Amino acid sequence: MGAAGIGDPDFPSDGNGGYDVTHYSLKLAYTPSSKHLAGVASISATALHDLARFNLDLSGLHVASVTLDGAPAQFTREGSELMISPAAQLAKGAKFTVRVAYSGTPKPVRGSSNLGTYGFIPTSDGAFVVCEPNGAKTWFPANDHPADKATFDFELTVPKGLTALANGELVAGPVTTDGKTTFIWRERHPMVTYLATMTLGDFALRTGTTPRGLANLAAVAPKYNNQLDRVFRLSGRITDYWSTVFGPYPFSSTGGVVDDLNTGYALENQTKPMYGGFIPDESIIAHELAHQWFGDSVSIKRWNDLWLNEGFATYAEWLWAEHNRTITAEQVFRGRMSMTSSPIWNYPPGKARPDDLFNESVYTRGAMTLHALRQRIGDATFFKVLRTWAQNHAYGHATTDDFITLAERLSGRQLDSLFDVWLYKRGRPEWPERPRRQTRPTPGNSRPTPTPTASPAPTRQAGPYRR
Structure with a gap:
């Protein structure tokens, strides 16, 4: 039997065991x-052991039929x-390939104040689809956990005059x-289910390329x-700058989508970050876009390692400020250290909690962990670690232990105590490092140029939430 969960102890009902999905082909029409x-939904997969039964995640929608390799298959719902x-x-x-025909009215997930509303969210003219952590099941049957990545095809049909957007590139239409318009999108790189989207509505579009020639859609x-040209x-x-810092951009297109729905957060949907009801500033x-790496x-592989996503993307905000000569990461770090009574x-942050998954500590203290590492091993090795991490695990999965192992190997240092105090201990670290002269990475050169000084960083200002 395939297990009802994929084995994440913090989200025991998410995902499913016993098989690995390789491809989703989704043919969807929304009114x-x-x-x-x-x-x-046609889902191609491989059995990981003998299967007399297996599960998919699907919430609320009515299932009309299920076939397996073209033959009818029995199914039940629970x-x-x-x-x-x-x-x-x-x-x-x-x-094997399982085909599920289904229909109904998608219902978004209304989570805690920390999670907000996510999944398939209807709007006045369409839908805003942002699924982290487990909202893919609100609009298609899936192995809905980041441990199982797959490629995607989307055939999206909507009323004439509307635009339907999905991950990857438009390959037809x-x-x-x-009176109906069909768009066919393809994401040929493996993707976790929470990053999939079929956002649709009345949109102005700008297509073209980045200065370095990568396909770009706003x-x-x-x-x-x-704001269309500015977002583009x-x-x-x-995107082009991050490719000089983190290594080659991992996908075939970039861009961003701003919808008129006040979710209060942004999400890094693969190739098309989504911004819910606000114009994103450069930091967001x-x-x-750092999340694309x-x-x-x-x-x-497991949600308790979320700092590997959010700490890295938050530190990228600090690096972008260094690049713009606004403030150094060192100054941001000192500003955060000065907040002695902060709940972070x-x-x-090394063990993100399911009841408080997107806690500020996962972001800020996660980023501070990276800066503490940068202080300890120096800029040249630190940026080599980031690039090697992105390269070695591209299109796959990794854990905190994997990151520590890489950092120790490339630096030649024992780093257990550093990661222990920053990721796993309560309390503000008594951090003994003397601040090094901080620098910003120079494109194409492992020897960064100095960053000028600036005023100390304030605490994170109120505003749209980053996921």
């Missing part, structure tokens, strides 16, 4: 006026589990017939039309 979604019983047992190593709701230019410029764009290409000191 905003009725909020009705009709879908056919909560958010779609349980499928093949006519004959699947042998370990067998490749738009084609309009009988989309904004009518309310933000005057910034997304391109920041830098954060979400850290979180999207290099993904976590009571939340060790």
